[in-house]
Amino acid sequence: MTLQQQIRRNRLRSSIVVVGFIVLLGVVAGLIGAVLDLRLGVVALIGSGLYAIYAIISSRRIVARMTGAQEIGPEQLRPLRRLVENVSIAAGLPVTPDVRIVDDPAPNAFAAGIRPQTSYVGVTTGLLRVMPKRELEAVLAHEISHVRNRDTYLMTMATIFAGVIALIADLGFRMLLYGGGRSRRGGALVIVLAVIGLLLAPYAALLLKLSLSRRREFLADAGSAELLNDPEAMALALRRLQQDTTTVAYADASVAHLWVESPTSRVESERRGVLALSSLFDTHPPIEQRITALEESGGFRLPERLPLDEPFAVELGLH
């Protein structure tokens, strides 16, 4: 599949996701309208539509706040900016996305934005301190692949709609439970169905979003390998991330899917012992699987020990 096909497929998929979420939204609003009040359903629908539009417009800012990413001046961290420029050129992006820094010891990176023109790449200071240049470039190429493949667009849409649906369903559910008998309409069966529907809708939205997010990670790994012509670099970077045990302090679950490595994975794996289903709810595929995929497509085996090259932070003059 060529790049352009992939991009168009993602755009199509984004549209399907949007349609799917709108249908889900309609169902939720319909349930509210049916068992509570028709006007309430309409208000919920319009309100959530407006909220979704607002969220799409301000998603850049919201993501920056939730991840704690800081803008850096044009002259700061020149070498880092250059690496991003180079992978953007190799990806054929029309512009180079901005670089933002998250002051956090956990090594991680993410990409955000609706269009390549307004996208940016965020990296933690921890990533700069751990990764040598070659691996850092691979991670940046992974993020730029997300931008190029329009994954950031797809995932922003999915996140916003999942959030909106969870919000309304929750609201409707509470009103149904605590709103008192006078506001309820319809027979017992309708109410039971509505309760079930309102309970399940947020999970349906979440599953839809997460199944998208995991597949995108494999594609972005492959994209990184292709952009740099160096699949081993991405595999090495993943192994290094895997061996690091710190997690991102800003790890807000709502933006977990944005990062190159799941920022909350330690918590997730502890929970997995109890709940076998939880891999359905993971934002990222296991790192081991991602390394294996790279090894198979690149025809190499990772060495037992990681190279001891100096981290890129040294070149940047960070301490």
Next chain:
Amino acid sequence: MLWLWIALGVVAILLVLVVVGYNRLVRLRNEVATGWANIEVQLERRGDLIPNLVETVKGYAAHERGVFEEVTRARAALQQAGGPAEAGEANDLLGAALGRLFAVAEAYPELRASENFLRLQDELTDTEDKISAARRYYNSTVQHYNTGIQSLPWVLVARLLGFHEREFFSAEGDTATPQVSFTPAA
């Protein structure tokens, strides 16, 4: 009557396929053009840096004339290059000539300490990295485009429709990117 409808349906499907396929080739060709424009931007930037660099080095090592001439010649050859393959070769030659210029510069500690020289050296290294990045993108677009017009059924009519194969930038195609290091060994 039924046969007529079936025939019409088949024709309609074929038409759609032709339109979709043709548009795809046009898109691939445009991507090649974009990829080439990206390379040209970087080649131009590199070409612009060179006279400045030569002047700076001349200020400290005026008698190393042979190297200056070689660099100037290689730059002119790159600017006159006819197509991607030729430009790729000229670019490699320029890289080699610049490598020799920097090797010569090694012998002049004052030059190596000059801020202007260091800045130019840094910019050239950066441009070289960007050329190789742009080359990877361009070569991948060429590969997709060439594959597109070489596969059936387009291979039969591509030339008639004005789709011609494009050259890769650099003789080796898209294999490992040759890295010319300008950084003086410590």
